[in-house]
Amino acid sequence: MAEENDNTIFVGKKPSMSYVLAAITQFSEGKNEITIKARGRSISKAVDVSQIIKNKFIPDIKFDDIKIGTDQIESENKEKINVSTIEITLRK
């Protein structure tokens, strides 16, 4: 998964609404496209965030591109473990 950039919101442990507001702010600043990314257990929250943006704030948003993948990360005891990823591109 690419590094976070200005158009990317990386969903983690904060409440869903933090990420929703971050996205709304970016759209209101004139961006037309935002990518929401998450790994592992946060994938469900990334879908929630995308749906809240559409259902409560910007009804005509399009989920332009949804990609799933696998990242390899290193556990504490140096084992390589696979973790699933999602990238949801929202376009206004």
Add this chain to the structure above:
Amino acid sequence: MAEENDNTIFVGKKPSMSYVLAAITQFSEGKNEITIKARGRSISKAVDVSQIIKNKFIPDIKFDDIKIGTDQIESENKEKINVSTIEITLRK
């Protein structure tokens, strides 16, 4: 979300590998397309299941279509609550 049919695997509380094996079985019976569906916290597991099928069993599988949405369900005290959904279509 449409009802479960022969080409659909609904991911819930069982271990990921149960759903992986269900999908592998369907592909080995000659199906070319399977849809994996999940709601709420099980969305992450649906992505895991799809990735395990591709990474460990059928490397040339395509994630043909990934859709996200919202279902309204009724809670125990008859309130309507929104729950996110995912549908991942795998094609051989």
